[in-house]
Amino acid sequence: MNFLKTERFRECIKIRQEAYFMIEVKNLVKDYGKYHAVKDISFSVPDGQIVGLLGPNGAGKSTTMNIMTGYISATSGEVKVGGYDILEQPIQAKKLIGYLPEIPPLYEDMTVAEYLNFICDLKGIRKKTEKESSIDEVTEAVKISDMKGRLIKNLSKGYKQRVGLAQALIGNPPLLILDEPTVGLDPNQIIEIRALIKSLGQKHTIILSSHILSEVNAICDYVLIIDKGTLVAEDTPEHLSEDFSDTDNINMSVKGSSEQIEEVLKVSEYIRDYKIIDEKDGIVDVQAKTATKEDIRDNLFFEFAEEKLPIIKMERESLSLEDVFLKLTGQDVEEVESEAKKASEQIEKQGHHGFSFKRKKKADSKGTEQTEKEEEDK
Template sequence: MIEIQNLTKRYGHIKAVENISFTVQKGEILGFLGPNGAGKTTTMRVLTGYFPPTEGTVKVAGFNITEKPLDVKKRIGYLPENVALYKDMRVVDYLKFVGRVEGIKRSAKLKQQVGNVIERCGIGDMQKRIIGKLSKGYRQRVGLAQALLGEPEVLILDEPTVGLDPKQIVEIRKLIKELGGERTVILSTHILPEVQMICERVIIINEGKIAAIDTPDNLNRQLSKQLVVLMEIEGDPQKIVSVLENVDGVMEVKQKRKGKVKQFEVITRPDKDIRKDLAQAVFENQLTLYELRTVEMSLEEIFLKLVTREEHHA
């Protein structure tokens, strides 16, 4: 659905995005993750046809953005980061305007589509209000509603949940999940659990370059170069450490908490699951095991790791 090849965008001498390539399948929900100024918004703006790429090609549904901008723009719904809408218009009038711009000519169809997106985004009570008077959350939803008008095949959402209250965030996430499948969705965010929750694939972007592309699960797996097992054991700490260290596959044992029941962090090689061996070693040495669980590295940690690693290279 979307093909980006060797995309570079420069502002004067400043390179915002450098040599990015990726493709997005139809119906996929792709997450864009990166620190501020990483090039997320720039990439999205090129995709929407707001400005052309300096180098490289961008194709949406087979249409090249520089050659057939109108065909691309017709297929894209865009929610910008700072949802700047016409403040002096009423919600429903604004949506009708967008509908007409998107090429809905017949007034019956326009009315029906506008009604549809109003209902979908839960802004029915606000439709007669002036946009400038709406709260941030509702403005965000109006922004989403206008992106949905014209039934675009691709949705590009730049930080769609920023500024919403927790309940609204849950609702919008649900909506985005629903939209995926029928539509291709690209969204950028700072909130990492959000990516894990709604995205099928993640692109981590840093300093204008792609740091990683994969599913959230794979990223978790790939990047955890080690598996951490947390154990709570009662007994002599020195004995415990020596017992655990003797198990095959253990790289390091660290005591985390003192007291009657001690907590240990056991770092193991990820290629083999040795939880069974660890438990067996504890029992065989007449120690009492209270808890044994693996600690997964959160996407947050992976993200930090990737981004800081990139910085080391630079």
């Protein structure tokens, strides 16, 4: 019998293809009453990647992650984890996921070891020796081995976040889903947690959400940009910068006077716009926007050479991920980041257990998701 034509072969191919994608999200829709929070989002994440879900506040990142982890249901659409449907085969699918929600689900009156022991129970790790080795492993991975005896409430925010990561790692799931893992941390803690996530990426597929572009740029191999519930772009950070750019910036230093240099720039067909940045000791610094996406440095070289104006320095700069984000979402990065800062300060003021109204409703809903909209409608 020709193996290539057998049912078994087709099955093998199916398993291989499905396993290649650690997670597949197809046509995901989530409506809260009349409000469309997620509108037909599809994407697949291959094994071994660190993927960033990037978007401004309210874009639908947490909702998408909550559906991916099976925490809430979708209005329609499908999520498969390692080939298992999150709704139809939830036990197999959830075994593959370690989830860190935006507010880590910590029991503050437990010690780190007690809490992780409890998480082992929840994840079905029952043998004492297995539990011990599992706790040792995860505490070592997130560098909290010497904190095991400490009460969680006495830990700093950065260390609490590490405990949150440790609980996600119990059971060694191949897929980690991390919702805004650095929100509310101070700059040093942010650097540490980012480095930790990057190192975890060597052994796990990671999907993290963030509204911080520099974070996604620094950690992620691939970016999904979400705006108003829609996936508006996806690619590597480098490709996104290239693809959405119809112009480049050229930074130059030219020997001569600003009048001479402006004369060349004004008539150059390769330059759309320019700005004189500085003029000192007979050298002019210029920032120019190119008329096309092509690399026009050769052409500029010859134009300036013809006028006997030596170019001392010339650099080409592509559109940054910030510019791409602005173009796609129409939102200023600084604006988004300051809004997010205000929101996290608000959470901080309400105390650690003080979930925001939206979060509390989510936490309270237990499947019967009553929406703010519905509440308002009453």
